[in-house]
Amino acid sequence: MSTVRIEFPDTAFPPQEIPLRGCLPLHLSVQNSPLLFGCRSGLCGTCLIEVEAAADAVEPPADDEREALEIYAPGNPRARLACQLVPLGALRVRKIESV
Template sequence: MKRHTISFPGTSFPDVEVPADDFLSLHLTATNSPLLFGCRAGLCGTCLIEVVAHDRSSDLAVSAEEREALALYAPDRPDARLACQVRASGPMAVRRLVV
């Protein structure tokens, strides 16, 4: 099974290998990442992240529902995402956003 590396620049957390196309929320926890997950359904904004770097050829598609939530949680942050909605489509570096 193909896996992708998720890194957390600026933290002491080691990289995490996540199965390709799985949601980050299925594999990242408070013990292996700096990310927090509240609802895991894209409604609460607890898992707001900034995608610092990713393979530009990978698909980081944003659903209409997530886009609507991001307009509320991070309106001026084009690299913002809800980690519970992101699939591991390639290696990426993410940072927790606090707004």
């Protein structure tokens, strides 16, 4: 099984290896990451993050996620909802507060 590395810069959390295309809420928790997951359906904004990655390291956001990002992080091209993110390569993520 292929995995991808998720790093959490500027935190004490070590990088995590999760399955390629893995669902972040299934593999990340408060014990192994700084990310919090609320509704897990892309509506609440609890898991709002900034992603540093190569352009092909994540699938582009679906229309529903794009609409939510316009509300929670307008004008931030690196903002994503972790619960909706599909990792295809190594990522560096930072939790951000919604507007």
